[in-house]
Amino acid sequence: MRDPQRVQEVLHGMLKAGLDTIQVISDFDMTLTRFAHNGKRCPTSHNILDNSQLISDECKIKLKDLLNKYYPIEIDSSRTVEEKLPLMVEWWTKAHELLVQQKIRKDQLALAVQESDAMLRDGYQWFFDCLHQHSVPLLIFSAGLGDVLEEVIRQAAVFHPNVKVFSNYMDFDETGVMTAFKGQLIHIYNKREGALLQTGHFQELRARPNVVLLGDSLGDLTMADGVQEVENVLKIGFLNDKVDERKQSYLNSYDIVLLQDETMEVPNAILDFLVTNDK
Ligand code: TMP
Ligand code: MG
Secondary structure, eight states: OOOHHHHHHHHHHHHHHOGGGEEEEEOOTTTTBOSEETTEEOOOHHHHHHTSTTSOHHHHHHHHHHHHHHHHHHTOTTSOHHHHHHHHHHHHHHHHHHHHTTOOBGGGHHHHHHTSOOOBOBTHHHHHHHHHHTTOOEEEEEEEEHHHHHHHHHHTTOOOTTEEEEEEOEEEOTTSBEEEEOSSOOOTTOHHHHHHHOHHHHHHTTTOOEEEEEESSGGGGGTTTTOTTOOEEEEEEEEOSSHHHHHHHHHHHOSEEEESOOBSHHHHHHHHHHHHTOO
16 A cells, blocks of 8 residues: 555545445456466456357467467556557457457357356455445446456356446347447557446446446556546555566555455455445
């Protein structure tokens, strides 16, 4: 924590305003899901498809090459966001073009998720159930694949009615074969623009100007930019990779930085504090 006093003030501000003024906005990949398990990397929503039988071997190689080229750029602390942005757009565009060529069937997504190594962070059940039980809206804001991540939370039995997802969704033809992606591309650095387009959602939640934000990338910091007349934002960041190099920049931007923490313990403790002490 860079400024524990600020964290304390924000939490007390939220407590004073009440639980019914709070919403949670969270990234998905490597924020709600684990980064690694037993020393092995866990898949992102893209990787779930990339590793599945829905993708040809030739396409798998191409997607892996893209990952090997662009992921090091994503986490490179020596490059500015301005430098990275066009490269990240390039990554997403190329990966999505490859996925569209694969004639992915909607009815095969559930099996791909079932057979994958995707794992939500330890404590996820308490996190989702607590928000549901207390009617706190959870927005999952992801540059991953909406159809895939929905399936992950559905299979984990935590896709409760208080959960809403903004992400990249596939478009299917009448026979259930994917033909394109819908709407505007969401990539790692345009969550602000994505948020500003969702005026209806944030208008509905205008009575909830206090935000608990969870992310793992510096691009996630703008996820709450669509919130109307925002009062407090408590930003919790998971730093999973290249920890020493990136620690300072994360401390400068997130209120709480969790280093290689594969659990929801800290967000859950904060929620517990807010629900237990609610007036
Ligand atoms: P997020 O904003 O929901 O975390 O999603 C972004 C992550 O997806 C980011 O860490 C990079 C990752 N990704 C892949 O793993 N494979 C891909 O093909 C693409 C485009 C992104
Ligand atoms: Mg992420």
